[in-house]
Amino acid sequence: MKYSIFSLAKAALTGHKGWGRAWRDAAPKAHYDVVIIGGGGHGLATAYHLAERYGIRNVAVLEKGWIGSGNAGRNTTIIRSNYGLPGNTGFYELSMKLWERMEQDLNYNTMVSQRGIINLYHSDAQRDAFARRGNTMRINGIDAELLDKAAVRKMLPFLNHDNARFPIMGGLVQRRGGTARHDAVVWGYARAADRLGVDIIQNCEVTGFVRDHNGRVAGVETSRGRIGAGKVGMAVAGNSSRVAAMAGLRLPIESHVLQAFVSEAIKPLIPGVITFGAGHFYVSQSDKGGLVFGGDIDGYNSYAQRGNMPVIEDVCEGGMALMPMIGRVRMLRNWGGIMDMSMDGTPIIDKSPVDGLYVNAGWCYGGFKATPASGLVFAHLMATDTPHEEARRFRLDRFERGAMIDEKGQGAQPNLH
Amino acid sequence: MRIACPFCGERENGEFTYLGDAKPKRPFVAVIEDGKGAEGEQDAFYEYVYLRDNVAGEMSEYWYHGGGCRSWLVVKRNTLTHEILSVAAAPGTGAAVVDVAMAKAGTE
Numbered sequence: 001m002k003y004s005i006f007s008l009a010k011a012a013l014t015g016h017k018g019w020g021r022a023w024r025d026a027a028p029k030a031h032y033d034v035v036i037i038g039g040g041g042h043g044l045a046t047a048y049h050l051a052e053r054y055g056i057r058n059v060a061v062l063e064k065g066w067i068g069s070g071n072a073g074r075n076t077t078i079i080r081s082n083y084g085l086p087g088n089t090g091f092y093e094l095s096m097k098l099w100e101r102m103e104q105d106l107n108y109n110t111m112v113s114q115r116g117i118i119n120l121y122h123s124d125a126q127r128d129a130f131a132r133r134g135n136t137m138r139i140n141g142i143d144a145e146l147l148d149k150a151a152v153r154k155m156l157p158f159l160n161h162d163n164a165r166f167p168i169m170g171g172l173v174q175r176r177g178g179t180a181r182h183d184a185v186v187w188g189y190a191r192a193a194d195r196l197g198v199d200i201i202q203n204c205e206v207t208g209f210v211r212d213h214n215g216r217v218a219g220v221e222t223s224r225g226r227i228g229a230g231k232v233g234m235a236v237a238g239n240s241s242r243v244a245a246m247a248g249l250r251l252p253i254e255s256h257v258l259q260a261f262v263s264e265a266i267k268p269l270i271p272g273v274i275t276f277g278a279g280h281f282y283v284s285q286s287d288k289g290g291l292v293f294g295g296d297i298d299g300y301n302s303y304a305q306r307g308n309m310p311v312i313e314d315v316c317e318g319g320m321a322l323m324p325m326i327g328r329v330r331m332l333r334n335w336g337g338i339m340d341m342s343m344d345g346t347p348i349i350d351k352s353p354v355d356g357l358y359v360n361a362g363w364c365y366g367g368f369k370a371t372p373a374s375g376l377v378f379a380h381l382m383a384t385d386t387p388h389e390e391a392r393r394f395r396l397d398r399f400e401r402g403a404m405i406d407e408k409g410q411g412a413q414p415n416l417h
Numbered sequence: 418m419r420i421a422c423p424f425c426g427e428r429e430n431g432e433f434t435y436l437g438d439a440k441p442k443r444p445f446v447a448v449i450e451d452g453k454g455a456e457g458e459q460d461a462f463y464e465y466v467y468l469r470d471n472v473a474g475e476m477s478e479y480w481y482h483g484g485g486c487r488s489w490l491v492v493k494r495n496t497l498t499h500e501i502l503s504v505a506a507a508p509g510t511g512a513a514v515v516d517v518a519m520a521k522a523g524t525e
Binding site: 303413 | 418429430431434435437438463464466467468469470471472473476478494496497498499
């Protein structure tokens, strides 16, 4: 059923009983042209683009839990393309352009809300760095605007502008940035991919790879039996090292826990996304009214999907320094997700050294905004065996070649990215 | 997560800084005379600097007790549960190896 104002009106008249399933509960077939491991946003977007753009419809997406139960459902839903390095700028802008037409492409309300993102600066040096990044963005055709002190005060009067140690001196705005509804992104891609013939197979955990006599990957062993495949792509950020290890690979990745938080619902306050430049704290407000916020990763290797108190304290201190008015708002929930922290803070989208296996990994804590472009470029790679123009620098061998894309300039220490 | 420092007793993990897996060892570099490194040296450094086992389970790792005695420690910890199995002074710090039980006894 195509979703429209007419289908909504029709369903409303019949008590909303006739909606039907948005996607089939598929059972695994014996063989697919392409098997994608991981039913998160990236895996489903890859399957959708394989079917929609590259005409490969005999595709399965295997998910060990339910779709969107990993990081796709644990992020803070921010979309932006305010990156400064070659490789990142073009890729994330491609993603932003796909966000802007996603609802029409998928015929699904993913609640893309371009309310803007502002990165605040608190010193002369930080202003210079932000001005440089803004200029880089504009040279690449991406919107960016440097606001001075007065403009930020007018836009966000409720912040602590005159903090003695970290006064707000201005901010870099990307007005096309904002938020989207993370679950709807998963469901929208799942529904659109399913309509093109993709099998979405849940509760199906991959336990190993099947190799042919040449060593080429010819399928996967799963908790629901062996599934043959012409090509296998993995989009399992958080667990990439574990899946890659089944194929005998070691990746330049560590898994770390990142916590996120939501407050009780309050009246509309935050217009868009605000990031504090003097500590690591960022905040937006959901349509339900809760403040959605986060900060740094905990900093130690973890697969536990929960964090510890020191970072909770640090994030809340950042929030209080930026906007002391939230001191009386109660925190409702916090949770953790497992990040693929790569050695330069940048993702990896490439063929693996094992024939027939393709890697989409290393998203650090920036995977959500990349969802549509990640799916498109990974589908391009798997369909054509050549990297997509905008992802040609995200190679697995870039560490060996010294061609890292280190946006933060931290070096090979993943917990600092 | 609380770490029982062998010198300071059990403290919250916010006092400590994490370095990472204690397993990778810096490759030995022979004296270079002809301008070329030893065979396989480049690969060894690439592995040491960039590749990780990223263990899901028990892992030995370096932690630095910056908020206390400023010692480097080797902590054996389960990355799936955050359970800490043992804490010892890192080799080379000149301190004796102390296990969790001894450290706990010291704090009581």
